[in-house]
Amino acid sequence: MQLGMIGLGRMGANMARRLRRGGHAVVGFDPTPPARAALEDETVATVDSLQALVGALQPPRALWMMVPAGAPVDDTIAALRPLLAPGDVLVDGGNSWYRDSQRRHTALAEAGIAYLDVGTSGGVWGLAEGYSLMVGGDAEPAARLAPVFATLAPAADRGWAHVGPSGAGHFAKMVHNGIEYGMMQAYAEGFAILERRSDLVPDIAGLAELWRHGSVVRSWLLDLTAEALRDNPGLEGIAAWVPDSGEGRWTVAEAIELDVPAPVITQALLERLRSRQDNAYADRLLAAMRAAFGGHGIKRT
Known part of the structure; x- marks a missing residue:
């Protein structure tokens, strides 16, 4: 399966590597040239813009974000939104607040774009050991990306599951x-x-x-x-x-x-x-109170 990976920090890069080794075609994007270069050395294709990333994928597209929670996720979605089309799937594999994920799901659904929130555990060991993936969102896009989840997980039949509707993955x-x-x-x-x-x-x-x-x-x-x-x-x-x-x-x-x-x-x-x-101020105040009510000694700095 073809997948676009957005964010090639340590975890995103390792996920791209695991997918590539599992036989998936991965195209990566990161605004930092050294991050892109590190993956290119391992035969993972990279591009230097979101526009190029979307253009390199065949519709319906699947793009996986590994960017910091909060404004960076919203900024990435805002930049991607004009480039995507109905039927595309956008995955947030970072540690977003689940209510933000629900909000984003609703906004993108109006344009026919699926949004999956995937709680991802495994840290720096995921490349070798596999990741635990908690998938939230609609059933159809979750089923469509099942081969990706199965490759990232410790095994195809364990370590990942569609746990519920929008927000469920990040809530879990x-x-x-x-x-x-x-x-x-x-x-x-x-x-x-x-x-x-x-x-x-x-x-x-x-x-x-x-x-x-x-x-x-x-x-x-x-x-x-x-x-x-x-x-x-x-x-x-x-x-x-x-x-x-x-x-x-x-x-x-x-x-x-x-x-x-x-x-x-x-x-x-x-x-x-x-x-x-x-x-700590609170600890110093506690010492002062003990001295005041009980005449206890104070250790001086």
């Missing part, structure tokens, strides 16, 4: 990432407790490796954790500063709106925010 991915926040926080806290009692468990990396086999807490995330600890047991050179890319915030906001308690995901998000505070 949003919750997926919220769960990921909680799992990561639990691992981090557990290993932090172990690190404090190195007299009892001196080889934390070895324990992580042990847990990978037969333990009820084994997971791919633990596999990656064990590898990180093996390579750098003391975590030297890594700052205690944890970013978030937005999905955790959206998950917590959705939970509040739906009256669904999600304390683990919420606290995991708050811990990421806390990690970015150097000499």
Whole structure:
């Protein structure tokens, strides 16, 4: 199947490579010449404009966007809209907010253009291991792109599914990432407790490796954790500063709106925010309050 890939950053480029190796004809576009050149070295055709990309594809066209959520997606759609025709399919494989995806689906449907929101998980390992794909949107274009999903997934019969109507794919991915926040926080806290009692468990990396086999807490995330600890047991050179890319915030906001308690995901998000505070004002004020009501000592800087 022929596909246009928009956005040749690390993940988009790897998806293009996996599709090409799976026998699909892929034409890629990225505004950055080095990104295009990197793919051309691997026999993936690239072009230098959206107009050229659309022109290189046979109708009905299928184009897959891997661009940052928010305005970049809307800007790309606005640039593509005059170039597309009824029957074309546009896929957003990034981490867009699901309500934005629903809005875009409705607007494009009026012009006869299908819009699929595909939550994509797999990160930098997707090229070798395959991606988990959560497909939202209308059934007909989802079925039309089934060969693409089957190639990107770990296997043709698993790792991808049409999970529901417009917005469902990005909604599922949003919750997926919220769960990921909680799992990561639990691992981090557990290993932090172990690190404090190195007299009892001196080889934390070895324990992580042990847990990978037969333990009820084994997971791919633990596999990656064990590898990180093996390579750098003391975590030297890594700052205690944890970013978030937005999905955790959206998950917590959705939970509040739906009256669904999600304390683990919420606290995991708050811990990421806390990690970015150097000499936090709130902590200094807490120390001042303890001194005021109980006469407790204050550690001076």
